[in-house]
Amino acid sequence: MASSEPGRPPTEPIGGPRRQFGFRFDPPFRLPLALLGVRPGTAVVEVDAETLTVRFGPWRLRTDRRNVTGVEPSGPYRWWRAVGPRLSLADRGVAFGTGTTAGVCVRFASPVPALAPGRWLRHPAVTVTVADPDGLLRALRTPVAG
Secondary structure (H helix, E strand, C coil), X not given: CCCCCCCCCCCCCXXXXXEEEEECCCHHHHXXXXXXXXXXXXXXXXXXXXXXXXXXXXXXXXXXXXXXXXXXXXXXXXXXXXXXXXXXXXXXXXXXXXXXXXXXXXXXXXXXXCCCCXXXXXXXXXXXXXXXXXXXXXHXXXXXXX
């Protein structure tokens, strides 16, 4: 099933158990995010039986589903704390934000790289502002086989 917004990846299963969740782009932030390379076609969260992948323009986060220890709804946010790629100075978590209404916080057993290449900056959690936060919560709460 196609999503309701042109250019947004579908939120229904594609090719079996893999699910894609497009980001919800608040209109005031579309142009500034596009200048960073973050557009509906370059921002997506993918979940399958083995992997969680977040693409946010030029930034990537990829981890094994078994590394996910918790998911919870979050938001609303202040725009200056949520829009764009953000590092939390409090806990080193990363946020990939395109809006201020709602998102999903995903916690990891082992911190993962996302904002910078290499091993020196790793994040214990990621927050994403997808268009279907409830769907992403359900997908990540589904037990991992094996």
